[in-house]
Each structure stands twice: as structure tokens, then as C-alpha cells.
Amino acid sequence: MAQTTHPPGTGGHAASGGEGASRRDFLYLATGAVGAIGVASAVWPFIDSMNPAADTLALASIDVDLAPVQEGQAITVTWRGKPVFVRHRTAKEIEEARTVNLGDLRDPAADDTRVKKPEWLIVVGICTHLGCVPLGQKPTDPRGDYDGWFCPCHGSHYDTAGRIRKGPAPANLVVPQYAFTSDTAVRLG
Ligand code: FES
Numbered sequence: 001m002a003q004t005t006h007p008p009g010t011g012g013h014a015a016s017g018g019e020g021a022s023r024r025d026f027l028y029l030a031t032g033a034v035g036a037i038g039v040a041s042a043v044w045p046f047i048d049s050m051n052p053a054a055d056t057l058a059l060a061s062i063d064v065d066l067a068p069v070q071e072g073q074a075i076t077v078t079w080r081g082k083p084v085f086v087r088h089r090t091a092k093e094i095e096e097a098r099t100v101n102l103g104d105l106r107d108p109a110a111d112d113t114r115v116k117k118p119e120w121l122i123v124v125g126i127c128t129h130l131g132c133v134p135l136g137q138k139p140t141d142p143r144g145d146y147d148g149w150f151c152p153c154h155g156s157h158y159d160t161a162g163r164i165r166k167g168p169a170p171a172n173l174v175v176p177q178y179a180f181t182s183d184t185a186v187r188l189g
Contacts, residue, residue: 061189063181066120074137076125079188083125083133084176085149086186089160094118096147097161107172111161114175122186123162123173127151134158134173149173 136149144150144157156167
């Protein structure tokens with residue numbers, strides 16, 4: 001246990017180094033407090049100067065240029081803090097998505113209800129089991145048994161329409177709100 005002293009007249013406790021140590025502690029704390037206030041006042045004008053409307057708008061919607069995404073390729077964009085998978089499907093992938101018997105699906109949904117143009121599939125890239133980001137975006141990624149995405153967390157397999165086909169996930173990958181603004185561009189949100 002550290003020794004403590006009770007300086008006359010204080011009635012309280014002081015650190016073992018005596019008044020000198022206490023004074024240094026006080027100076028240190030006081031300097032720290034000034035530093036924190038200094039940082040706070042440097043940051044605030046920056047935050048305050050941001051336009052709330054523009055900030056909110058940027059979070060609410062983003063434009064995605066599809067032109068560079070070749071058939072068979074995929075890109076991931078971040079929208080409202082979430083990964084969104086954009087896949088330029090091949091004819092084979094579209095065919096696979098469209099020839100499925102809906103009665104075999106855990107979360108039945110026809111392919112044409114999940115896309116606005118057959119060649120572009122856009123889904124939120126978050127597994128509906130416990131929220132991992134499934135693999136399948138990179139050419140070297142495993143895509144699972146149904147050519148879509150594979151979530152290695154607990155083994156969920158999604159097909160080329162982002163529908164759950166195998167594993168513990170209860171539902172299809174979510175299709176976000178979006179619209180085509182041209183033949184090669186979409187706006188999410
Ligand atoms: S989070 Fe994807 S399978 Fe569990």
C-alpha cells in the first residue's frame with residue numbers, strides 16, 4: 001500500500017510525493033484539459049460549416065457508373081454505410097437465375113422481380129444470417145454451389161439472383177432501392 005500523508009489543515013489525502021507531486025498532477029491535468037478544449041474548438045467550426053442538406057443527400061443516394069464493369073465482372077460500392085454488390089451478369093448466369101423452380105426456393109422470388117435489367121444484379125452485400133459480407137465479388141473468390149455468393153461465416157450459398165439456396169441464412173440478399181439514370185448509370189437511394 002502506498003503511504004499517504006495528511007498535510008496540516010487539509011483534512012484530505014495527498015499523493016505519496018507530497019505537495020510537489022500533487023502540483024505536477026494538477027498541472028498535467030490542467031494542460032490536458034486545455035488541449036482537449038483546443039481540439040474541440042478546432043473541429044467544431046469544420047463540422048458547423050458542413051451543409052447538412054448536402055451531407056444528408058450524399059448519404060441518401062449515390063450515382064454508380066456501370067460503364068467500366070464488363071460482363072462477368074462485379075464491383076462493390078458503399079451506400080449508407082453498407083456494401084452493395086453490382087454484378088454484370090453473363091447470359092449463363094441470367095439463364096441459371098431464370099430457370100429455377102420457385103417452389104424449390106427458401107425465399108421464393110422470380111429473377112425478374114429482383115432486377116430492372118437482366119444483365120445487372122444489384123444487391124446489398126450483407127448475409128441475411130448474421131450479417132457477414134459474402135464472398136463472390138472478386139474473380140478468385142468462391143461463389144458457392146449456385147454461382148452467386150458464398151458466406152463462409154456459416155456456409156450460406158446464394159445464387160446468381162442473390163437468393164438464398166443453401167445454408168442457415170433465412171432470406172435472399174436485399175435488393176436496394178435504385179433506378180437507372182442512363183443505360184450505364186444507376187442511382188442508389
Ligand atoms: S453470416 Fe452468413 S452464413 Fe452466417
